[in-house]
Amino acid sequence: MSDTISKMMQSMGKAARKAGRVLSVASTEQKNNALLCMADTLLNRTDYLKAENAKDLVQGEKNGLDAAMLDRLALTDEGIEKMAEGLRQVAVLNDPIGEITDMHFLPSGIQLGKMRVALGVVGIIYESRPNVTIDAAALCLKSGNATILRGGSEAIHSNKALANCIQLALKTADLPEAAVQVVETTDRAAVGELITMPDYVDVIIPRGGKGLIERISKDAQVPVIKHLDGICHVYIDDEADTEKAIKVAFNSKTHRYGVCNAMETLLIAESRAVEILPNLCLKMVEQGVELRGCAKTRKIVAMNEATEVDWATEYLAPILSIKVVSGVDEAMEHIETFSSRHTESIITENFTTARRFLALVDSSSVMVNASTRFADGFEYGLGAEIGISTDKFHARGPVGLEGLTSQKYIVLGDGNIRT
Amino acid sequence: MSDTISKMMQSMGKAARKAGRVLSVASTEQKNNALLCMADTLLNRTDYLKAENAKDLVQGEKNGLDAAMLDRLALTDEGIEKMAEGLRQVAVLNDPIGEITDMHFLPSGIQLGKMRVALGVVGIIYESRPNVTIDAAALCLKSGNATILRGGSEAIHSNKALANCIQLALKTADLPEAAVQVVETTDRAAVGELITMPDYVDVIIPRGGKGLIERISKDAQVPVIKHLDGICHVYIDDEADTEKAIKVAFNSKTHRYGVCNAMETLLIAESRAVEILPNLCLKMVEQGVELRGCAKTRKIVAMNEATEVDWATEYLAPILSIKVVSGVDEAMEHIETFSSRHTESIITENFTTARRFLALVDSSSVMVNASTRFADGFEYGLGAEIGISTDKFHARGPVGLEGLTSQKYIVLGDGNIRT
Numbered sequence: 001m002s003d004t005i006s007k008m009m010q011s012m013g014k015a016a017r018k019a020g021r022v023l024s025v026a027s028t029e030q031k032n033n034a035l036l037c038m039a040d041t042l043l044n045r046t047d048y049l050k051a052e053n054a055k056d057l058v059q060g061e062k063n064g065l066d067a068a069m070l071d072r073l074a075l076t077d078e079g080i081e082k083m084a085e086g087l088r089q090v091a092v093l094n095d096p097i098g099e100i101t102d103m104h105f106l107p108s109g110i111q112l113g114k115m116r117v118a119l120g121v122v123g124i125i126y127e128s129r130p131n132v133t134i135d136a137a138a139l140c141l142k143s144g145n146a147t148i149l150r151g152g153s154e155a156i157h158s159n160k161a162l163a164n165c166i167q168l169a170l171k172t173a174d175l176p177e178a179a180v181q182v183v184e185t186t187d188r189a190a191v192g193e194l195i196t197m198p199d200y201v202d203v204i205i206p207r208g209g210k211g212l213i214e215r216i217s218k219d220a221q222v223p224v225i226k227h228l229d230g231i232c233h234v235y236i237d238d239e240a241d242t243e244k245a246i247k248v249a250f251n252s253k254t255h256r257y258g259v260c261n262a263m264e265t266l267l268i269a270e271s272r273a274v275e276i277l278p279n280l281c282l283k284m285v286e287q288g289v290e291l292r293g294c295a296k297t298r299k300i301v302a303m304n305e306a307t308e309v310d311w312a313t314e315y316l317a318p319i320l321s322i323k324v325v326s327g328v329d330e331a332m333e334h335i336e337t338f339s340s341r342h343t344e345s346i347i348t349e350n351f352t353t354a355r356r357f358l359a360l361v362d363s364s365s366v367m368v369n370a371s372t373r374f375a376d377g378f379e380y381g382l383g384a385e386i387g388i389s390t391d392k393f394h395a396r397g398p399v400g401l402e403g404l405t406s407q408k409y410i411v412l413g414d415g416n417i418r419t
Numbered sequence: 420m421s422d423t424i425s426k427m428m429q430s431m432g433k434a435a436r437k438a439g440r441v442l443s444v445a446s447t448e449q450k451n452n453a454l455l456c457m458a459d460t461l462l463n464r465t466d467y468l469k470a471e472n473a474k475d476l477v478q479g480e481k482n483g484l485d486a487a488m489l490d491r492l493a494l495t496d497e498g499i500e501k502m503a504e505g506l507r508q509v510a511v512l513n514d515p516i517g518e519i520t521d522m523h524f525l526p527s528g529i530q531l532g533k534m535r536v537a538l539g540v541v542g543i544i545y546e547s548r549p550n551v552t553i554d555a556a557a558l559c560l561k562s563g564n565a566t567i568l569r570g571g572s573e574a575i576h577s578n579k580a581l582a583n584c585i586q587l588a589l590k591t592a593d594l595p596e597a598a599v600q601v602v603e604t605t606d607r608a609a610v611g612e613l614i615t616m617p618d619y620v621d622v623i624i625p626r627g628g629k630g631l632i633e634r635i636s637k638d639a640q641v642p643v644i645k646h647l648d649g650i651c652h653v654y655i656d657d658e659a660d661t662e663k664a665i666k667v668a669f670n671s672k673t674h675r676y677g678v679c680n681a682m683e684t685l686l687i688a689e690s691r692a693v694e695i696l697p698n699l700c701l702k703m704v705e706q707g708v709e710l711r712g713c714a715k716t717r718k719i720v721a722m723n724e725a726t727e728v729d730w731a732t733e734y735l736a737p738i739l740s741i742k743v744v745s746g747v748d749e750a751m752e753h754i755e756t757f758s759s760r761h762t763e764s765i766i767t768e769n770f771t772t773a774r775r776f777l778a779l780v781d782s783s784s785v786m787v788n789a790s791t792r793f794a795d796g797f798e799y800g801l802g803a804e805i806g807i808s809t810d811k812f813h814a815r816g817p818v819g820l821e822g823l824t825s826q827k828y829i830v831l832g833d834g835n836i837r838t
Contacts, residue, residue, distance in 0.1 A: 021755075025779055098778060106800055110789050115777065119811050198636070203812055217617070223642050223812045244834030251836035336440075345830075358534065358829050359517060360444055370529050370832030379837070380828065381525055392538050392825040393622055393642045394813040406811040409799065410777050411764075413789030415663030417670035418798070 002189045009193035012148055013200025015178035016121045020146035023179045024118040028095040031142055034173035035091040038138070039084035041165040046080050052161035053130070060154050073128050073155055083134040086384070090138040093383040096401045097144045100410065109416045114407040118144030120202035122404065123194045124386075125150045125216060127208040130158040136205070137166055137180045139386050143404035146179050148201065150194055153186035160184060195220040203394075205386060225395060225403070227387040229314040230260030230342035232372040235267040235331040235357075236276060237348035244369055245272075245347040246280050251371040252345065254287045258316045260388060261343050261365075261375040265311060265321045267331045270296070273324045277301050281322075289318045296324035311338040328353050332360055339363055341390055343375040364390060364397035421608045428612035431567055432619025434597035435540045439565035442598050443537040447514040450561055453592035454510040457557070458503035460584040465499050471580035472549070479573050492547045492574055502553040505803070509557040512802040515820045516563045519829065528835045533826040537563030539621040541823065542613050543805075544569045544635060546627040549577040555624070556585055556599045558805050562823035565598050567620065569613060572605035579603060614639040622813075624805060644814060644822070646806040648733040649679030649761035651791045654686040654750040654776075655695060656767035663788055664691075664766040665699050670790040671764065673706045677735045679807060680762050680784075680794040684730060684740045686750045689715070692743045696720050700741075708737045715743035730757040747772050751779055758782055760809055762794040783809060783816035 023031075042049065053075040060070055096116050103113030122145045126132040133149055140147040151159040163182035170177050183190050195204050198221050205225045206216045217224045234252050236245045252263035268276060273296065281291055281301040292306035303322075310321040311334070325331045328346070335344050345367035346357040354368045365375040375398065377385025382400030389395045395403035442450075461468065472494035479489055515535050522532035541564045545551045552568055559566040570578040582601035589596050602609050614623050617640050624644045625635045636643045653671050655664045671682035687695060692715065700710055700720040711725035722741075729740040730753070744750045747765070754763050764786035765776040773787045784794040794817065796804025801819030808814045814822035 021781075024781070106798070108793065108798060110786075110793055110798075112799055115785075117781070117811070218640060221637060241834065247834050247836055248832075255837050362440075362443070362536070363827065365828040365830060366534075367529075367830040368832060369834050370830045371836045373837040374527065374529055374830055374832075374835070375828070379525070379527060379529075380531055392536070396825050397828045406815050408782065409784040409794070409816045411784060411786040411789045411793055413667075413787060413793075415660065415666050415788050416793070417666055417790045418674050418792040 005189040016146040019176035019178035024144040032091040037169035039087040053158040055157040111412040123204045127152045133162045150183040228390045231340040232343045238269040239350040240347040293322040343372045424608040435565040438595035438597035443563040451510040456588035458506040471576040474576040530831040542623045544625045546571045552581045569602040647809045650759040651762045657688040658769040659766040712741040762791045
């Protein structure tokens with residue numbers, strides 16, 4: 001059985017590699033046509049998509065999936081329209097492929113520059129949301145990469161149906177159908193195979209819980225763009241503007257709870273705690289946020305106790321831990337110890353403190369006087385994102401089209417030789 | 420035993436991580452001081468270095484190393500001066516760390532940019548040349564990364580002695596000694612440990628034969644910057660200028676033989692073979708190059724036959740394989756099949772052919788009318804190189820200081836929140 005899976009994955013890999021070569025030099029027009037055609041196909045085949053999705057929902061209920069999981073799994077009219085809209089948005093983004101930068105002459109007389117190129121074949125491993133199938137396919141296609149998609153077994157019918165739509169569109173746009181392939185078995189051996197085929201797959205992007213991503217990173221024999229958790233901090237400095245502090249901290253926590261760029265821990269300078277915490281905590285509590293504080297915090301506002309476990313937890317929920325610190329150094333030390341290196345923000349009016357925080361804090365986004373909620377591919381103007389890399393290698397922070405590409409050197413000469 | 424090695428490597432990893440944090444924000448002056456101090460220390464301790472190196476040479480002779488290997492292993496006065504000079508050159512390079520680019524305002528009012536940062540801890544695994552110890556330490560130090568160096572067992576005394584000099588210099592410059600560490604055991608288990616400590620090591624750079632690099636890539640649990648072989652091609656097009664063609668092809672092959680950017684296969688358009696091959700082959704043979712040709716080549720110039728094996732071989736020697744092709748398409752097909760994706764050059768005066776070759780050939784350097792020998796960090800103006808990446812992920816082609824860094828997003832605001 002596992003041998004069959006291995007053969008199947010190898011053959012998908014070979015087909016992807018071949019399709020990738022075609023896609024890597026496809027014209028912008030051809031890629032955009034395919035994306036727009038995908039959007040039309042989804043809208044024209046809404047009934048079919050919903051019927052296939054219903055099979056997954058029935059099976060999911062049988063298997064005892066909870067309401068939240070079923071909700072994530074469901075393809076609604078609105079959801080399908082959103083996917084189509086997403087495809088159209090990717091179509092209007094600038095094509096990164098072929099971009100030439102830094103052309104300059106060198107003393108030897110050669111002219112050197114860099115040309116942006118596709119990575120090759122991207123493997124995406126994700127959990128229940130079927131919309132990832134479309135989002136990932138769109139970004140990879142636009143950046144000239146072939147894709148092998150491995151969704152969760154609970155969405156297998158939906159993903160196959162979406163793959164049908166994608167392949168129809170690729171055919172219409174005269175691009176190879178193997179440019180986007182969906183793994184059609186739910187056998188877990190397929191994942192093991194997908195992440196250990198360096199000849200056919202150039203990078204793996206897992207989208208899902210921390211457990212999934214850690215497992216994949218451990219076993220992969222190709223690079224992995226990791227999106228681990230977001231334990232984000234806002235630090236209110238001695239020299240913070242009170243109004244900005246309350247506004248930014250409140251927004252960072254309450255704008256949305258279940259997202260990786262929400263604040264999980266508030267740090268505040270001792271000199272400002274008595275003035276700011278009562279107002280800020282009241283606003284939080286009124287919004288329904290449960291507060292957990294250190295001893296000093298609890299002397300100012302009554303709340304539950306925050307323990308070591310709290311500092312290391314990504315709540316993804318209306319819960320906030322609060323710690324009073326002596327100043328920016330203790331704040332940075334706390335961040336160093338507990339941050340997941342996603343996003344941290346300082347609230348301060350002091351130039352030198354801001355500059356130090358920006359330089360010293362080792363997270364994918366470091367902010368001054370701005371909400372952590374801005375750490376997002378759309379907000380950063382990338383047009384779309386395939387994930388937020390908590391890694392430093394290759395891509396860091398929100399990963400858009402550029403993160404799915406590489407650069408090669410190009411040299412123009414007139415018969416130049418080395419002497 | 421292996422448990423002892425594991426503990427030792429873990430503790431080196433922890434120390435490197437800690438030192439890396441200090442180094443990542445060390446000032447340019449401090450890093451340059453350390454580099455210059457290293458150069459002085461090497462020169463002041465030449466006798467000590469040569470004495471320690473002699474131990475390796477004696478052992479190497481006992482172990483039956485051949486003359487070429489002993490030559491690579493030897494530390495001479497001249498070699499030590501060259502290392503010191505290399506350190507001084509790295510000291511004058513621009514510091515990449517902290518560079519801020521692309522700052523721009525977004526519709527939300529935030530100001531977004533990118534700041535260049537160190538990767539963290541770099542593990543270097545290399546074979547006999549002890550000068551790698553100094554080169555790698557210098558580049559990693561300047562780019563703000565801590566390093567763990569694992570040299571070949573045949574150079575263990577030399578490497579320990581160089582490590583002593585490095586550590587003395589780090590101390591003088593008030594930088595943590597663990598910023599550069601040399602693995603002092605020759606037990607191979609240390610390599611296995613080094614490449615599977617994602618908590619402490621961010622990237623591995625193996626320098627050595629293909630076998631070493633493939634083995635490490637297979638087992639590593641962190642990203643690997645791979646420098647595999649260089650099977651480089653020059654293609655002389657239908658519309659090549661004869662003089663440039665002969666000059667560039669001759670230089671690409673004969674400027675140096677044992678290097679990865681030397682031409683190994685010459686491709687030539689059928690329409691130009693009769694005119695160009697006799698002269699070019701004569702020059703090559705006069706230079707002592709052994710020629711191996713396809714059937715069509717051998718009808719024009721007598722030589723040994725080239726087989727499939729030749730097309731796939733990196734000779735690293737005065738041997739050249741030659742193939743007559745119908746035109747640029749067959750040339751690109753051959754390159755697609757046999758190239759190691761290092762460097763390829765086309766000789767042509769045709770604008771559209773040149774443009775197609777640049778876009779379609781998937782190698783780390785693609786050239787027009789220039790010698791493949793230019794594919795090199797020094798020639799590209801990087802100041803130095805830690806290797807030439809034949810990979811597409813993170814860094815491609817010659818890797819200098821920038822390839823050892825990453826970028827984080829920075830956001831400046833004035834109390835901005837998401838609405």
